[in-house]
Structures are given as structure tokens and as C-alpha cells.
Amino acid sequence: MHRSRASGADRKIARTCGWKPLSLLVLAALSACGGDNGIGTAETSTQPVYKAEIRRTSLGVPHIKADDLKGAGYGFAYAQAEDNLCTMADSFLTYRGERSKYFGADALLVARSTIGQPRNIDSDFFHRHLLSADALSKLIAAQPADIRDMVAGFTAGYNRYLRDLKANAGNAHVACRSEPWVTEITPDDIYRRMYAANFGAGYSNFLANIANATPPVAPAATATTASVRRSKPSATQLAALRIQLPELQIGGKEGIGSNAIGYGTAATGSNSPLLFGNPHWYWRGPDRFYQAQLTVPGQLNVSGATFLGIPVVLIGHNDNVAWSHTVSTARRFGFFQLTLASGDPTTYLRDGKPVKMTAVPITVDVKQASGQVTPVSRTLYRTEFGPMVNLALLNPALGWTATTAYAMRDLNEENYRLFRNWLRWNKAKSLDEFIAIQREETAIPWVNTIAVGRGNSKAWYADIGPVPNVSAAQVASCTTPAGQALAAALPRVPFFDGSRSACDWQNDADSVQKGAIGPSRLPGLLRDDYVANMNDSYWSSNPKAPMNGYPSILGAAGAEAPLSMRTRLGHLIAQGRLDGTDGYSGNKATVDTVKQMVLDSxxxxxxxxxxxxxxxxxxxxxxxxxxxxxxxxxxxxxxxxxxxxxxxxxxxxxxxxxxxxxxxxxxxxxxxxxxxxxxxxxxxxxxxxxxxxxxxxxxxxxxxxxxxxxxxxxxxxxxxxxxxxxxxxxxxxxxxxxxxxxxxxxxxxxxxxxxxxxxxxxxxxxxxxxxxNPNGNSYMQIVSFPDSGVEAHTFLTFSLSDDPASPYHADYTREYSAKRWVRMPFSEVEISANPDLKTRAISQ
The missing domain is CATH 1.10.1400.10 (Aminohydrolase, alpha-helical knob region)
Structure with a gap:
């Protein structure tokens, strides 16, 4: 896949500035190029395209202030790269499909993320396949100008930091700064990174299956003729299959999940609701959270956390709304069993008519043991449903044969609304507006949402996002024997007969995208006592008001939904506060009490x-x-x-x-x-x-x-x-x-x-x-809305920086160890008054 390493303007700046070891000459050149060399930014003779002010308060948390969204993205990326360059550069390699080029084919990803820890070669083919130029063009075309501005600024901010580092490296990022794979990026790198987040509960769990989905060899290859001619196994054979599932990273691994409790005003005893949010998430790797505040006066003022490489806040609060997420039990994907045309394993039948698969030739550069880099090619395939998937990795009987093959569909592949939804939330002025946005977009990819808002007495729970729209009648009539064999291992995942259009996922009158359940049939709950989720299904978001009657694909309910021990304790904690039985004074969910009870261990x-x-x-x-x-x-x-x-x-x-x-x-x-x-x-x-x-x-x-x-x-x-x-x-x-x-x-x-x-x-x-590769408490927040403004207490448990040379590599972790919640400055007065404030302006 072709990509430009740097824009023409960036290359010109690099030539002009030279980026040689520091000297008075270089310092002068930096000033001419708008660089600040870690000391301060010189004014340029022309109006800068990007400018931002990075104000770091206690524990290094950056509060980015800019005149526009381009500047906000610019400062945000600069701060992220300053703290986590090595992790970010490594992740851009992953999403670009270039890991094998630098690290060889068989090495595993060092840090686990939503894609697990696959071999480099499989990661490369998977990402080249799904994050292709065509996929990116569709994604980018669907983005509003605000998102494009933030991505453009983010790209420039990351590249600016890289140039500043090369000019004055000091002792920062010694683990990677001299590596050939630490290069400037283009906006496509950011869009790839953003788009990859969509697939955490779908395609990413089947990375190796997708990356190795190739048709059987031609019958002329006699050594494999038997496998080519093998037809689909019988129902009896399928019923006896032992299925070796891939490790589901989202919701399928101990520790990857979250806790969240939203208390309404009946519980707080004040005019403000209260939110406790606590994702249990990766402490390392590309999906690691990064905490910051973004301020564009009159447009945006939001504080919280996002994944590295993403320019909008995913979990956090603004002046009027606070929200968090927990992993949902809803299935976001399914499989289609294809009946193949006779003599052509890359043509399948739809209602008796042949349909040719789309061949996708991909070549990946691979570093050999000798150091030489050689190309390796595969031809993967797509269908109208989605990519082909090699289920032989689950069991050899489910392989791609001369008669049968399997395609996978993840609704989030067509969900281009996700970051628009989050940016709209970043700007939301009330809980009512927040809820309306969630219903309008139906974009949140694989998590529940818990939110509270200023002036609203109730707390909100919802699992409103892209979910396959399959009826009970379809499940009964369209599930294939292979799907029945997989049902115990992958409950509620549709595994349908792809040869019949009657088995296509359906549409509701209010469906936001093709094949998805409409928001009116997705669960939402408003309560003035509390709502909570600890990764069990929507059904138990308040045991006093269990939700019933929703499609089974959303999760188990009632007798089929025993709660995890963590969920049980979460509700006991939440309800015990209101009952006054938890050993703390009173029976109201105050900030000070919640700070203690959620860390009581x-x-x-x-x-x-x-x-x-x-x-x-x-x-x-x-x-x-x-x-x-x-x-x-x-x-x-x-x-x-x-x-x-x-x-x-x-x-x-x-x-x-x-x-x-x-x-x-x-x-x-x-x-x-x-x-x-x-x-x-x-x-x-x-x-x-x-x-x-x-x-x-x-x-x-x-x-x-x-x-x-x-x-x-x-x-x-x-x-x-x-x-x-x-x-x-x-x-x-x-x-x-x-x-x-x-x-x-x-x-x-x-x-x-x-x-x-x-x-x-x-x-x-x-x-x-x-x-x-642990998982656990990550970005934690307790937020309320007193009349005086916003009160937010936070932790970033693993600290802000991955760089041992950074002053922000361990300080937050020590505070967390001591259970010293950080009162996070949010207003301009609070930021200016912070005793650890350090301010820096950057522009170009």
C-alpha cells in the first residue's frame, strides 16, 4: 500500500531546518521554522496554520488550548507523542501493515491490544486487507469537517514533535527514537488507527482467520487434491466438533471490561447527579488510555481519556455531561456459510445465481533472518457480506473447500459515524442532547454507556450501537449445522446460510445502517437512584428494574443471565450506599464517600x-x-x-x-x-x-x-x-x-x-x-456538577508516559497506589492556579 512519508511542506521544512545536532545555527533555524526546541516557540513571520498552548498541571496532565480544532488536534498529538512516542510509532506500523518489514514475520506483537498478540505477518495482511485505501476513502468521505480538522492538526502535531526530538533528543525515548520505523506520518495513519478501533469486538478477534483465508489449491496439485474435493461435513460430524475459539479480547478475557455507576439526585441528595467510571483496560500498547483536556473557546471544552493516536476524547466530561463505557454483551458480528459454484471456489451462489468474490492481492515486505527484506504475497477475498474467514483454524472440518466457505460480517466495518458521535458528545450541552445524539448516530461500537448531566435528576444507561438485526425466525431457519456446532462456543452469534437472501440481516424503520437494529429496539434506562454496568448484560443495569423484551443478540436475560461476582459486588456497593449498610456515614452517594468505596478492594x-x-x-x-x-x-x-x-x-x-x-x-x-x-x-x-x-x-x-x-x-x-x-x-x-x-x-x-x-x-x-500485559483499573473518574462548575477526581493508574526518562512515567501510579485521588483542574481559574503548572506554546 502506497503512502507518503511526509507532505511536501514538511519535506521543505526538514531540508531548511536540517535537523542536525544542536548548535547556535540550528537554534536559529528552529526559530525560523517555528520550532521551540523544548524551550519556547518563536513567532513566525506569517500566520501559523497550527498553533496551540500545552498547559501541564499536576502529574503532567496536558490541558490543550487552541483557537480552532486544528490547533486542538495539533497540541493533543504533540503531548501524546512527547509522552508516548515509542508506543504510538509502533502502533502506526501495525495499522499500516509494516511490522514484518522491520521485525520479521513470526515475531508476536509485544503488547496485547484488541487484536491480541498475533504474528506480525498475520497482523500485516489483516490490516492491509481491512484498512485498505478503498476502506479509508469511504471512512474519510463520511467525516464532518470538524473531524478532518482535528486529524489534520493531530498529524501535524505528531510530526512536529518528531522533528523537535530529532533536533534536541536529550534522553527522551531512547528505546525507539533512532529506529528507522519512527517516521513522520500522514492523515491516513490517523484514520487507520481510528478505524481499527471499530473492530475490537468483531474482526479483530478473528485476525488470523481473516489473514489466512485463501481458497483451496487447484486440483492439479495432487498432494492436496483430497482436501480440495472434500465437501462439507455432515450434521452428525459437525455436532461432534471440538471448536478451538480464538481468545476474545473484548469481553472474553479476564480483566478486560469496566465498572461504571451513575447516581441520580435521589441517591446523591443534592441537585447534582454523580458518575463513577472505571474501564479495566490495557496498561500497555496502542489501546492504552491517554488523559487530557481540549479547549477551543466557544466550541469545545472536554476533559478525559482517549486511546493513543486518536484525536477526540472517548471517556470523560465537559461542562455539562459526564460519561463512561463498559464492554457490552451484544454481538456485533456474524458469519455466513457460502455454497460455492461447481469448479470455482471463489464464486458463491445467491438464490441460485453465481456471485464472484472480489480478489484482493496483497504484498507484505518481510525481513528475513539475514536482514534482507523480501516480498510475500497473498490473495485474500471479499464478499458482499465482508471478508472471507478461515474457520479451519477453529476446526479443520470448517475449512474452505471446493463446496463450502465462510464469510464474516462486522457491522462496525460500515460504521463511519463513531468519531462524529464522540466529538458531538464532547460538545454536548445537556444529558438530553447526549441521549439524542446516541440515538441519532447509533454508533458506539462495542460498549455500554453510562452518563449523567448537569440539571438532570437521572442517570442514563444504554447499549445503543450497531447490532445485527436478526429475527428469531431467521435464527431457527437460517442457522446452518456449522452454526449449530458453534453455538455453544459463540452463543448468540448469527451463523446463517449465505446462499439465501432471506437470511440477510434485516432493517427496521429507524435503522441507522443496513442490517442493524433500530435505536428504538435497543436498551436504555433512566433512573434517579442509580444505573450501573460491570460487563454483564443490559438486563441487570439496575436489579430493581430489570429490562426485558429486547432481542436476544444483545445478551442473556433473566434465568439465562447469572451475574459475575464482580457485577454482584458492584451492585452491592451501589445499593449498599443508598441503604446505608456499607459502613460509611449516611446513605448518600457523595463524592468523598464514592472515592473511598470504589477503592475499598x-x-x-x-x-x-x-x-x-x-x-x-x-x-x-x-x-x-x-x-x-x-x-x-x-x-x-x-x-x-x-x-x-x-x-x-x-x-x-x-x-x-x-x-x-x-x-x-x-x-x-x-x-x-x-x-x-x-x-x-x-x-x-x-x-x-x-x-x-x-x-x-x-x-x-x-x-x-x-x-x-x-x-x-x-x-x-x-x-x-x-x-x-x-x-x-x-x-x-x-x-x-x-x-x-x-x-x-x-x-x-x-x-x-x-x-x-x-x-x-x-x-x-x-x-x-x-x-x-495486565488489565485493570485504568482511567478512573468521579464527576459531579455543583453550581460552582465541575468537580472531577481522576486516576490514570499506569501514569501518563511510557518513557522511563519522563517525569510522568511513575508519578500517577504512585498516587494511585496511595489512593490519593487527583482533583483535576477544569476551569481556566483552576488550571491557572495549579501549583505545578507548566505552559508551552507551539505553532507552525
Whole structure:
């Protein structure tokens, strides 16, 4: 894919300025080119195209002020790059499809994101295929002038920082600044990055399947003739399939989700509602959040967070509205089984008529072990539904054969409204306007929305975005045997017969795009007490007012929708505040109380089950363990594990995961294993939809062998880890910055933590470090609207910068560790009065 490395104007500036090591001559040249060299911006002789003021307050949070949206994007990109250049440059390579060129074909992406950690070669073909020039042209054509202005400014701001860095590198970004892949960008790079965010709950989960979807070889290749001639498996064969699903990054992996609670004025006891928002998200990589405020007087004044490389605020607040998001249970994609024309595996039949697939030849440059770069080509294919997908990676019986193939459709591929929606929200003047925008655009791609607004007594929950419009009759008549085989692994995902137009996704009278459910049939709830979501379905957004009657593709409901332990605790926390039963004073959701209760690090499974479990787990001084139910390791001979110390520690443990709590890791290791037991074997009282936040309950202890095996294996893991059974939580759970461990609190949702810090690292492999590819609390905000303005308290848990040389690499993390919420300046008076204020003007 051709792309221009820099505009003609940029190349001229680069030639003029030379970008040589600093000298008086270079400093003079920088002034002539409008550069500030990290010292200050010189005025140019002509009116600058882009200009902005970057005002950093405590912990480095930038407050970008500009005269127009181009300038806002310019300053925003400059600040993002100044703090996270290496991550951003690396991500632009990903979306450009150039990873293999620099890092080889088989290396995996270093940081996990919504695309997981695929091989470079698969990532490259996937992104070249879906983020093609044709796809970008459609996306760009649909953007309003405001978005185009912000993208243009953002591109210029990123390039400006790169030029300034080359002129005066200092000790910044030593990990990447000299690499050949750290180059200037074009607006297309930003549009690719923006568009890729659409696919987090759809195509991105099937990256390798799409990147490797090629037709069977010609029959002349005798070695594979059998596979070419293989026809589709029978219904009996399909029913027996074992499906190896890809890891679903959004909503399918522990820790990736979110908590959000919106309190109405009946709960706050004041004239202002209150929002608590807390995405559990990636701490590293391209989807890492970045916090900032953007101000264009008279047009825009918004504060919050966005993904790196995106020029609008995705979660945050303005003067009148605050919102957050949680991952939705609605399915946004589906599959179509194609019946192929005889003798042509790239032609399929629609109502008996042949339709030719669109061939998409793609060539990717690949660095070899020798250092030489060679081209590798594949021809991938598209249909009217979407790209072809290689489901043989799920099971060989689902491969592309001479008679059958599979296409995938993700509604967000045609959703060009997404960033227009968010920018309109950035400017919204009331909650009513915010809700109207959400219904008009129906664009939010794979998340729920929780919002509150000044002057409105109620809090808003909605799952209004692109969702496939499939009827119950279609599900019954159009689902193929392959779809039935996949139903257990991918519930509620339509897997239809693509040979019949009767199986196409339908339209409502108010559908905003083809094949999508209209907003009038999507769930929304306004309450003056509270609404909340912790990644279970729309149904349970307030247990006192369960929502029913919505299409099943949106998520389970009622008897089919048992809540996660995290969701149960979230509602217990939210409702406990109103009942006055949570141990804090009064029964109102005040800012000060919410700040404490959402970081209390309670462990619901310990609160519910520890007292009942300990007598059977600690019936003797030791347990003989034959296997580990978590790792499936078999011990031969069996291991005798002394549980005396572990039992003593758990008995004294206060059932929390705070930094100083002793015993949390022992319980976590136990419950992670115990939770693998079937619910009927684990609880005396099963789930009851009429009492959803209190069931299932009552741990079964009459047949304790399985629980004892889980506990013995857990204690063995702890003893082998090098961490004492009574080690403080902050010793076992931590983030490392510049070689220094910062103790953390919380845990994983499986154990029933509401405060999430979920490491993928095993305890016996160095502890629950948040340094690799963890997920957990990320951009956190508590926002209310007093008469005096906006009151916002925030955390960016992993800190603002990925650069160890930055002063903003660890400071926010230390504040989070100490639970010191940051009162975020928002008004001009607050920003000007901040004791850590540093101001810098840039222009070109």
C-alpha cells in the first residue's frame, strides 16, 4: 500500500531546518521554522496554520488550548507523542501493515491490544486487507469537517514533535527514537488507527482467520487434491466438533471490561447527579488510555481519556455531561456459510445465481533472518457480506473447500459515524442532547454507556450501537449445522446460510445502517437512584428494574443471565450506599464517600464463602494433592502440603486486597481453582433471577474433596512462589517503574474484586506483576456538577508516559497506589492556579 512519508511542506521544512545536532545555527533555524526546541516557540513571520498552548498541571496532565480544532488536534498529538512516542510509532506500523518489514514475520506483537498478540505477518495482511485505501476513502468521505480538522492538526502535531526530538533528543525515548520505523506520518495513519478501533469486538478477534483465508489449491496439485474435493461435513460430524475459539479480547478475557455507576439526585441528595467510571483496560500498547483536556473557546471544552493516536476524547466530561463505557454483551458480528459454484471456489451462489468474490492481492515486505527484506504475497477475498474467514483454524472440518466457505460480517466495518458521535458528545450541552445524539448516530461500537448531566435528576444507561438485526425466525431457519456446532462456543452469534437472501440481516424503520437494529429496539434506562454496568448484560443495569423484551443478540436475560461476582459486588456497593449498610456515614452517594468505596478492594467470594470454607479446608494440618485443577498438572507421586500457616493467615485476613492486606494471594489462588467446579457442585442455593445479586450462594461443603484439592494446590503454588503465605498484597501485586516496585491493590474479577488489577503473570513466576500485559483499573473518574462548575477526581493508574526518562512515567501510579485521588483542574481559574503548572506554546 502506497503512502507518503511526509507532505511536501514538511519535506521543505526538514531540508531548511536540517535537523542536525544542536548548535547556535540550528537554534536559529528552529526559530525560523517555528520550532521551540523544548524551550519556547518563536513567532513566525506569517500566520501559523497550527498553533496551540500545552498547559501541564499536576502529574503532567496536558490541558490543550487552541483557537480552532486544528490547533486542538495539533497540541493533543504533540503531548501524546512527547509522552508516548515509542508506543504510538509502533502502533502506526501495525495499522499500516509494516511490522514484518522491520521485525520479521513470526515475531508476536509485544503488547496485547484488541487484536491480541498475533504474528506480525498475520497482523500485516489483516490490516492491509481491512484498512485498505478503498476502506479509508469511504471512512474519510463520511467525516464532518470538524473531524478532518482535528486529524489534520493531530498529524501535524505528531510530526512536529518528531522533528523537535530529532533536533534536541536529550534522553527522551531512547528505546525507539533512532529506529528507522519512527517516521513522520500522514492523515491516513490517523484514520487507520481510528478505524481499527471499530473492530475490537468483531474482526479483530478473528485476525488470523481473516489473514489466512485463501481458497483451496487447484486440483492439479495432487498432494492436496483430497482436501480440495472434500465437501462439507455432515450434521452428525459437525455436532461432534471440538471448536478451538480464538481468545476474545473484548469481553472474553479476564480483566478486560469496566465498572461504571451513575447516581441520580435521589441517591446523591443534592441537585447534582454523580458518575463513577472505571474501564479495566490495557496498561500497555496502542489501546492504552491517554488523559487530557481540549479547549477551543466557544466550541469545545472536554476533559478525559482517549486511546493513543486518536484525536477526540472517548471517556470523560465537559461542562455539562459526564460519561463512561463498559464492554457490552451484544454481538456485533456474524458469519455466513457460502455454497460455492461447481469448479470455482471463489464464486458463491445467491438464490441460485453465481456471485464472484472480489480478489484482493496483497504484498507484505518481510525481513528475513539475514536482514534482507523480501516480498510475500497473498490473495485474500471479499464478499458482499465482508471478508472471507478461515474457520479451519477453529476446526479443520470448517475449512474452505471446493463446496463450502465462510464469510464474516462486522457491522462496525460500515460504521463511519463513531468519531462524529464522540466529538458531538464532547460538545454536548445537556444529558438530553447526549441521549439524542446516541440515538441519532447509533454508533458506539462495542460498549455500554453510562452518563449523567448537569440539571438532570437521572442517570442514563444504554447499549445503543450497531447490532445485527436478526429475527428469531431467521435464527431457527437460517442457522446452518456449522452454526449449530458453534453455538455453544459463540452463543448468540448469527451463523446463517449465505446462499439465501432471506437470511440477510434485516432493517427496521429507524435503522441507522443496513442490517442493524433500530435505536428504538435497543436498551436504555433512566433512573434517579442509580444505573450501573460491570460487563454483564443490559438486563441487570439496575436489579430493581430489570429490562426485558429486547432481542436476544444483545445478551442473556433473566434465568439465562447469572451475574459475575464482580457485577454482584458492584451492585452491592451501589445499593449498599443508598441503604446505608456499607459502613460509611449516611446513605448518600457523595463524592468523598464514592472515592473511598470504589477503592475499598473488597473480595466478594471471601465475604460470602470463607467462613464456611475454612473448617473443611483446614480440617487437618495437611492435604495430599494429586493434581492441580487450574494447570491440570498431575502429581506423581502425590504431594503432601502443609496448610497450617495458610489457614492461620486466612482466618486473620480481613477479606480485602489492600496493599497491606495479608492473605489475599492465598485466597485468590484457591478461588481461581475452586471456581472451575460446576455451579451445582459448588453452591447449595442456585442462581435465581429474582434475587440475582445474592445468588448462587451457600458453599457446598458436604463433599469437600474437590475444594480441598483446590486449596492444597493453591497453597502449594504459594509455597513454591517464594512469597510467604502472610505476604502483604502489595508485595505480590505491583507495578515496576525504573526498577522500583510500586505496591498495588485489587485483584481479578473471578475472585469477586470490584477494584481490578489483574496480572496474567503467575504468582510463582515473579508475582502478579502489572508490567507485562495486565488489565485493570485504568482511567478512573468521579464527576459531579455543583453550581460552582465541575468537580472531577481522576486516576490514570499506569501514569501518563511510557518513557522511563519522563517525569510522568511513575508519578500517577504512585498516587494511585496511595489512593490519593487527583482533583483535576477544569476551569481556566483552576488550571491557572495549579501549583505545578507548566505552559508551552507551539505553532507552525
Amino acid at each position: 473488597r473480595v466478594l467470594t471471601a465475604e460470602l464463602f470463607k467462613t464456611r470454607a475454612l473448617p473443611v479446608l483446614c480440617a487437618g494440618p495437611s492435604i495430599t494433592v494429586s493434581s492441580d485443577p487450574l494447570t491440570r498438572e498431575v502429581f506423581s507421586p502425590a504431594r503432601t502440603v502443609d496448610v497450617t500457616q495458610a489457614c492461620s493467615v486466612l482466618q486473620a485476613w480481613e477479606n480485602k486486597g489492600n496493599v497491606a492486606s495479608r492473605g489475599a494471594h492465598v485466597w485468590d489462588e484457591f478461588w481461581t481453582r475452586a471456581s472451575l467446579l460446576p455451579s451445582a457442585q459448588l453452591y447449595n442455593v442456585p442462581y435465581n433471577a429474582a434475587d440475582s445479586i445474592n445468588t448462587p450462594r451457600d458453599l457446598k461443603t458436604d463433599a469437600p474433596a474437590a475444594l480441598q484439592q483446590a486449596f492444597g494446590a493453591a497453597v502449594l503454588r504459594v509455597q513454591q512462589s517464594g512469597f510467604a503465605e502472610n505476604a502483604p498484597r502489595g508485595d505480590t501485586l505491583f507495578a515496576t517503574r525504573s526498577g522500583v516496585k510500586i505496591p498495588l491493590f485489587g485483584g481479578c474479577g473471578t475472585s469477586g474484586y470490584f477494584t481490578i488489577a489483574c496480572s496474567e503473570n503467575r504468582l510463582d513466576k515473579g508475582g502478579y506483576t502489572m508490567d507485562l
